[in-house]
Amino acid sequence: MFENLSEKLDKAFKVLKGQGSISEINVAQTMKEIRKALISADVDYKTAKEFTATVKEKALGQEVLTTLKPGELLTKIMKDELAELMGSSSSELNLNSKPAIILVAGLQGSGKTTFCGKLAFFLKNNNKKSPLLVACDVYRPAAIDQISVLAEQVSAEVYKEIENKDPISISSNAVKYAKKNNHDVVIIDTAGRLAVDEAMMTEITNIKSSINPDEILFVVDSMTGQDAVNTAKAFNHRLDFNGVVLTKLDGDTRGGAALTIRSVVDKPIKFIGTSEKMEGLDIFHPDRMASRILGMGDVISLVERAQQQFDEQEARKIQKKIAKNTFGFDDFLKQIQQIKKMGNIKDLAGMIPGVGKAIKDVDIDDDAFKGIESIIYSMTPYERSNPNVLNGSRKKRIASGSGTNVQEINQLIKQFSQMGKMMKMMQGGGASKMMEMMKGNNLPRF
Amino acid sequence: MAFFDKIKNLFNNNDKVSSEESSQKQKKLEKSLEKTKTSLFNKITKTVVGKSKIDDNDLDDIEEILITSDIGVETSLKIIDRLEKRVEKDKYINSDELTDILKKEIEELLVVSKDITLEVDSVENVPYVIMVVGVNGVGKTTTIGKLAHKFKKAGLKVVLGAADTFRAAAVDQLVIWSERVGVDIVKQAMGSDPASVAFDTIQSAMSKNADVVIIDTAGRLHNKINLMNELSKIKNVMNKVVTNAPHDVLLVLDASTGQNAIEQAKQFSSVTQVNSLALTKLDGTAKGGVVIGISDQLQIPVRYIGVGEGMEDLQMFNKEDFVNTLFNN
Numbered sequence: 001m002f003e004n005l006s007e008k009l010d011k012a013f014k015v016l017k018g019q020g021s022i023s024e025i026n027v028a029q030t031m032k033e034i035r036k037a038l039i040s041a042d043v044d045y046k047t048a049k050e051f052t053a054t055v056k057e058k059a060l061g062q063e064v065l066t067t068l069k070p071g072e073l074l075t076k077i078m079k080d081e082l083a084e085l086m087g088s089s090s091s092e093l094n095l096n097s098k099p100a101i102i103l104v105a106g107l108q109g110s111g112k113t114t115f116c117g118k119l120a121f122f123l124k125n126n127n128k129k130s131p132l133l134v135a136c137d138v139y140r141p142a143a144i145d146q147i148s149v150l151a152e153q154v155s156a157e158v159y160k161e162i163e164n165k166d167p168i169s170i171s172s173n174a175v176k177y178a179k180k181n182n183h184d185v186v187i188i189d190t191a192g193r194l195a196v197d198e199a200m201m202t203e204i205t206n207i208k209s210s211i212n213p214d215e216i217l218f219v220v221d222s223m224t225g226q227d228a229v230n231t232a233k234a235f236n237h238r239l240d241f242n243g244v245v246l247t248k249l250d251g252d253t254r255g256g257a258a259l260t261i262r263s264v265v266d267k268p269i270k271f272i273g274t275s276e277k278m279e280g281l282d283i284f285h286p287d288r289m290a291s292r293i294l295g296m297g298d299v300i301s302l303v304e305r306a307q308q309q310f311d312e313q314e315a316r317k318i319q320k321k322i323a324k325n326t327f328g329f330d331d332f333l334k335q336i337q338q339i340k341k342m343g344n345i346k347d348l349a350g351m352i353p354g355v356g357k358a359i360k361d362v363d364i365d366d367d368a369f370k371g372i373e374s375i376i377y378s379m380t381p382y383e384r385s386n387p388n389v390l391n392g393s394r395k396k397r398i399a400s401g402s403g404t405n406v407q408e409i410n411q412l413i414k415q416f417s418q419m420g421k422m423m424k425m426m427q428g429g430g431a432s433k434m435m436e437m438m439k440g441n442n443l444p445r446f
Numbered sequence: 447m448a449f450f451d452k453i454k455n456l457f458n459n460n461d462k463v464s465s466e467e468s469s470q471k472q473k474k475l476e477k478s479l480e481k482t483k484t485s486l487f488n489k490i491t492k493t494v495v496g497k498s499k500i501d502d503n504d505l506d507d508i509e510e511i512l513i514t515s516d517i518g519v520e521t522s523l524k525i526i527d528r529l530e531k532r533v534e535k536d537k538y539i540n541s542d543e544l545t546d547i548l549k550k551e552i553e554e555l556l557v558v559s560k561d562i563t564l565e566v567d568s569v570e571n572v573p574y575v576i577m578v579v580g581v582n583g584v585g586k587t588t589t590i591g592k593l594a595h596k597f598k599k600a601g602l603k604v605v606l607g608a609a610d611t612f613r614a615a616a617v618d619q620l621v622i623w624s625e626r627v628g629v630d631i632v633k634q635a636m637g638s639d640p641a642s643v644a645f646d647t648i649q650s651a652m653s654k655n656a657d658v659v660i661i662d663t664a665g666r667l668h669n670k671i672n673l674m675n676e677l678s679k680i681k682n683v684m685n686k687v688v689t690n691a692p693h694d695v696l697l698v699l700d701a702s703t704g705q706n707a708i709e710q711a712k713q714f715s716s717v718t719q720v721n722s723l724a725l726t727k728l729d730g731t732a733k734g735g736v737v738i739g740i741s742d743q744l745q746i747p748v749r750y751i752g753v754g755e756g757m758e759d760l761q762m763f764n765k766e767d768f769v770n771t772l773f774n775n
Contacts (some may be wrong), residue, residue: 039513042705059713107702140619142616142619145618150614194731197730223704223706224702225701227516231730248581251581252706276613
């Protein structure tokens with residue numbers, strides 16, 4: 001996620017390696033590098049300057065109190081500072097009212113509508129809510145269609161008034177409708193607007209005063225540059241929003257906006273968007289993000305996501321099958337589907353410490369499984385549970401059925417048998433410890 | 447009040463303030479938004495006035511100014527380097543001269559390109575094919591609507607291809623634009639193969655003797671290699687209908703995007719040979735300074751700028767105007 005920044009910081013810390021203690025001089029050099037790295041990651045110029053100054057001050061102050069190496073000490077101080085800069089704890093939505101009204105605002109193209117769909121999905125699954133999506137973008141062509149399609153995807157109801165061009169009355173009608181129809185959350189999607197567009201900013205202020213939302217969320221594209229400060233301040237000034245949503249975090253640089261906005265408007269980042277899929281929404285955890293920035297990975301997020309999606313019973317069944325050597329292609333297929341449910345594999349892998357960097361230039365998304373799936377679907381049930389029977393003529397048939405060639409089939413069989421071996425090995429030793437960890441015990445908390 | 451004091455104050459707003467003070471702060475904020483453009487210029491004037499040479503402190507200040515305009519560390523250093531060399535030659539310099547030199551140095555980093563309407567005749571007997579690419583939410587579809595309007599006004603027959611078959615209601619959005627502008631559109635069902643939409647569009651345009659084809663594509667983050675490969679597949683299919691198509695690959699960039707835009711330009715270029723840029727949302731407070739680095743490093747010109755949501759809100763990029771707006775002279 002923040003690989004690029006981490007890489008740059010790694011480089012900056014290299015300057016410190018091999019030095020016994022933190023002195024004014026070696027810190028200054030490192031800080032200059034860190035500041036450049038932060039600025040290149042779109043952290044606001046002033047925020048970067050203040051941040052490095054604070055870290056430097058703390059580093060010099062702590063020198064005598066620790067036995068850590070300078071690089072390690074600085075990493076720790078930076079991580080603590082980053083976490084503090086981005087908010088000291090995660091902040092949840094206030095959903096106490098019936099219905100709880102959530103107003104979503106932001107610039108054009110920041111990802112408001114996609115976020116609304118994801119939030120509805122999230123609240124349905126995690127909070128057992130019955131959300132009502134409200135289409136208040138009456139300006140952009142097909143915006144209402146877009147939210148309707150997303151509503152259908154997440155099986156939520158959408159409230160729209162095709163003929164009504166007044167978002168203020170649509171939003172207040174929607175709240176009435178929600179009350180009557182037992183929706184406990186109302187999510188209001190609004191049109192994208194520029195902070196300097198006075199008419200549009202007045203409009204959203206009027207929406208706010210007419211429905212009195214419990215939560216106002218400001219949606220920001222994580223790729224935003226130095227202008228993030230201006231925009232966030234202007235929206236905050238008009239709406240006094242409760243929290244920030246950072247979108248498109250599955251891209252490659254970013255982080256700058258996360259660091260900046262949190263510090264300059266003093267509002268928490270509540271969610272991060274990490275794909276175009278409706279599952280691609282996570283609660284923002286400042287401390288985890290700080291660890292991630294410093295290349296320490298995000299083990300907790302990974303474990304939580306895995307727990308959420310991974311069916312434990314299914315896992316046990318598979319374990320037994322591996323032990324008995326009856327693990328077949330059908331089980332393989334199930335595993336693939338489990339993994340796919342967890343979201344983008346690159347996201348997941350990026351959360352493992354040290355892996356983020358290694359897979360920076362490798363793309364592994366769900367399409368990677370398409371070929372494998374079609375090959376397995378072209379096998380007979382007998383073949384799926386008895387991989388050993390696959391001979392030349394069977395392979396030929398499968399190849400023509402799946403639109404692949406025999407070579408690809410051989411490759412899959414090879415990978416499959418390697419995987420089987422690997423899984424057996426994992427069952428023996430280290431893996432059981434790993435499984436314990438995955439079940440939520442003894443998690444490292446940083 | 448100096449530019450940096452102002453920012454410092456905005457940072458220190460954790461202090462408890464009276465309502466009168468806070469309303470003053472609000473006014474100040476509004477004013478500062480108004481002044482985002484002028485403050486850059488004023489700052490430079492202040493740092494160099496009455497000096498025969500630019501000293502290190504002045505240059506540091508200029509660097510800071512360039513960076514806060516999203517010009518980026520690398521390009522800012524390059525601009526300052528060029529400025530320094532100029533100042534070495536011309537011993538005496540006043541603030542006006544310095545600003546002019548600075549502007550010229552920046553302008554020299556910007557490559558220019560012609561309006562597409564002037565290039566349409568360069569292809570004979572076939573439509574001029576434009577493929578529009580970019581990350582999610584930059585304004586590809588809106589830009590296409592505006593471009594179609596512009597070409598139609600220039601008397602060209604336009605056909606749009608709705609090859610964003612992925613994002614919810616993307617096809618509907620382009621259909622509405624085609625109706626608004628009054629041009630033909632070729633579409634298929636959501637989820638269908640975008641390459642096949644592109645293929646159909648060009649074939650249909652040929653049978654209709656159209657002059658220009660604009661193919662919309664789904665937004666995609668440039669680090670998703672499979673989606674990027676899909677883009678080159680769409681591109682290659684066009685070449686099968688019309689040799690050398692697409693004639694133009696237009697990368698749309700959001701002006702509020704920071705340094706990541708450079709990576710976007712690099713990655714999209716590597717799969718589709720981007721040959722021009724459209725910089726959108728320049729009617730906000732963002733300056734889009736990152737295109738200077740893109741233009742310099744990758745030699746990709748900015749062709750169009752988007753300045754609003756209306757049909758007419760598309761302009762030719764003019765580097766002098768662009769740089770002047772950075773300094774708001």
